[in-house]
Amino acid sequence: MRLDKFLGESTDLSRTDARKVLKSGEITVNGEMVNQGSHVIKEGDVVLWDDEPLALIGLRYIMLNKPAGYECSLKNSAYPSVMMLLDVDKRDRLRTVGRLDVDTTGLILITDDGQWTHRIISPRHQCDKVYVATLAEPLPDNAEAIFQAGILLNGEDKPTLPAVLERIDERTARLTIQEGKYHQVKRMFASLGNLVQALHRERIGSLVLDDSLEPGESRYLTPAEVQELAAGS
Structure with a gap:
């Protein structure tokens, strides 16, 4: 899954806001800062927003x-x-x-x-x-x-x-x-x-x-x- 889509699925960020967060350097993947929404998130990757872990919400x-x-x-x-x-x-x-x-x-x-x-x-x-x-x-x-x-x-x-x-x-x-x-x-x-x-x-x-x-x-x-x-x- 693309990182920008992952952010949309795991937070309340709009697509526009997700791009702003990425550009500001607030997102890390496996400890590395990533600012490209096209970055592919794989199973097991650790995604943090301001050091807080993100996860897909799933069905509730x-x-x-x-x-x-x-x-x-x-x-x-x-x-x-x-x-x-x-x-x-x-x-x-x-x-x-x-x-x-x-x-x-x-x-x-x-x-x-x-x-x-x-x-x-x-x-x-x-x-x-x-x-x-x-x-x-x-x-x-x-x-x-x-x-x-x-x-x-x-x-x-x-x-x-x-x-x-x-x-x-x-x-x-x-x-x-x-x-x-x-x-x-x-x-x-x-x-x-x-x-x-x-x-x-x-x-x-x-x-x-x-x-x-x-x-x-x-x-x-x-x-x-x-x-x-x-x-x-």
């Missing part, structure tokens, strides 16, 4: 405990992006794995691995998403059967996939779905004439939200967690 897999009031979008809006909660380099490369509404809290995954994202969000791979919903009204007696049978939501031409509803109390329920339609959980409960007052996602596939993470906090996934999610377990 992050668990975030999303607080209310943040959007899972990079577009400018009335609400800040969840990306603003991350203190990482090259934040612009990252994307959320699916989305949570601005008022929905809990587990959101963030990565720069598009194939891994597809494995999780595609209904074909049947990855469970588990939510806890706080409702305005008590659930009807047959709610479990209605959700299991699938619900034809307004504006849709096919019913939802079978979903598992578990009552926690008369106005709180845990719902497991395998899709991610627009406002799906809220629309499913709305079909029963009920309003979701609070919604929290606690699990995606095998991955449960780390209870040590306060709202707004995040951590990297372990290699085992990454592999388990990719396998759809």
Whole structure:
């Protein structure tokens, strides 16, 4: 890899800024000052910027405990992006794995691995998403059967996939779905004439939200967690 590209991949330097840093003599490779962006970096080379080692970032897999009031979008809006909660380099490369509404809290995954994202969000791979919903009204007696049978939501031409509803109390329920339609959980409960007052996602596939993470906090996934999610377990 060319040195100028290596600098762009391993830092937040723009191409123009990388050239300036090179010309100023701030970059060394294996102890020797290098100011040519065309210099080829080989495996095992030690690249320093002002005596600080640089390394390629690679793919990242992050668990975030999303607080209310943040959007899972990079577009400018009335609400800040969840990306603003991350203190990482090259934040612009990252994307959320699916989305949570601005008022929905809990587990959101963030990565720069598009194939891994597809494995999780595609209904074909049947990855469970588990939510806890706080409702305005008590659930009807047959709610479990209605959700299991699938619900034809307004504006849709096919019913939802079978979903598992578990009552926690008369106005709180845990719902497991395998899709991610627009406002799906809220629309499913709305079909029963009920309003979701609070919604929290606690699990995606095998991955449960780390209870040590306060709202707004995040951590990297372990290699085992990454592999388990990719396998759809």
